[in-house]
Amino acid sequence: MKQTPLLFRKFRQLLACVLVSAFILSGFSGCAPRQEKEVDFRIVTSFYPMYIIALNITDRIEKVEVSNMAGQQTGCLHDYQLQNKDMKNLETADAFLINGAGMESFLDKVLEQMPQLPVINASEGISLLCSDEAHKHEHEGHEHAEEDYNAHVWVSISNYIQQVETVTASLMELDPERAEQYRKNGDIYIEKLAALRDEMHQELDDLPNRDIVTFHEAFPYFAEEFNLHIAAVVNREPDSQPSAKELADAIRLIRETGVKAVFAEPQYSESAAQVISAESGATLYLLDPAATGEDDPDAYLNAMKNNLEILKEALS
Ligand SMILES: [Zn+2]
Structure with a gap:
């Protein structure tokens, strides 16, 4: 008779354990939370x-x-x-x-x-x-394929x-x-x-300088929208460094045309842009095509607001 209460207690402990486990499991993987x-x-x-x-x-x-x-x-x-x-x-x-x-x-x-x-x-x-x-090919009578278009829409x-x-x-x-x-x-x-x-438009339309030099072909649509003139694109292949000739050509062109601003992009190495800026006397700025950034719904708006501030300073 002495053993019965002990067994009973064990059974109660086991039952409590099972109930608690079931409760925890239903909390973490039960139907209701999973459906949400x-x-x-x-x-x-x-x-x-x-x-x-x-x-x-x-x-x-x-x-x-x-x-x-x-x-x-x-x-x-x-x-x-x-x-x-x-x-x-x-x-x-x-x-x-x-x-x-x-x-x-x-x-x-x-x-x-x-x-x-x-x-x-x-x-x-x-x-x-x-x-x-593609422009160069156009004059040779080639048909345009999709890769001939600028994708930075x-x-x-x-x-x-x-x-x-x-x-x-x-x-x-x-x-x-x-x-x-x-x-x-x-x-x-x-x-x-x-x-x-x-x-x-209000801020940029009346700025006196419209000429810019960019790296990588990301800005033609932007330039068209705000009536900026891209005097030169230094490096069309974004993942490679510009050649010595490309650098020299860009520096000569900037000196000849008197372009005051060179725009690099945060996504790519600045070193070539720094060389061009130092050699030509044009100031180096960063312009953001919003191709990378934070996990934030406002990231595009913020990138463009930053571009606006930079352009106001660069083109005044
Ligand atoms: Zn690109």
């Missing part, structure tokens, strides 16, 4: 500027996930090599948001394997500038607004259940961008 995190629309973006567009349009919309294929610090995709994890990521995507205009040269390879993947081409309907290399705020509009309309079509929310977010973002564009 469930994703039912997955957007994969090709690179940073598209990621920032998607963050804004999907802001505070539940069960929509945005992931950025190239990561936040890759920059332009000119030499991007598609990886296995990218293909895996795209296999379960409900939409693949690309810049278009030739930036994603790997797109054919993706569509060959996933012909059903819905692709949103943000640059659709935007009139594209030729790359300078988003660096003009007007183009970027059109991209936001295209992405908004496409998401409304692909995910009609949330159409109203996408529309609302898209409109809010476009309003902010348009206000900044107006402010930039």
Whole structure:
């Protein structure tokens, strides 16, 4: 008889243990919390500027996930090599948001394997500038292929607004259940961008100097929008250093034309720009094409606000 209460106590302890465990397990992996995190629309973006567009349009919309294929610090995709994890990521995507205009040269390879993947081409309907290399070929009678166009469409705020509009309309079509929310977010973002564009015009339109020298072909759309003249692009291949001849040519051109400002980009090495600045007497500034940055929906707006301050100083 003495053993019964002991067994009973053991049994009670065991029962309590089981109940506590069940409670903890239900808290961490039970149905209710998991359902809140469930994703039912997955957007994969090709690179940073598209990621920032998607963050804004999907802001505070539940069960929509945005992931950025190239990561936040890759920059332009000119030499991007598609990886296995990218293909895996795209296999379960409900939409693949690309810049278009030739930036994603790997797109054919993706569509060959996933012909059903819905692709949103943000640059659709935007009139594209030729790359300078293509200009040379044009006179030799070549037809234009997509890689002959300048892909840096988003660096003009007007183009970027059109991209936001295209992405908004496409998401409304692909995910009609949330159409109203996408529309609302898209409109809010476009309003902010348009206000900044107006402010930039007010500040920049009357500045006396319009000539700039840049590295890498990121700024023609931006220059067109604000009526700036790109006197020279020093280095068209962003990942290589300019040759000695390219450096010498740029320095001579700056001296001859009296260009006062050289603009490097935060994404690329400054050393060549420093040499040119030191040798030519032009001041070196950083201009940001918003191709990399923070994981922040306001990153594009902030980059353009910084560019405005820099241009005001450089061109006065
Ligand atoms: Zn680029």
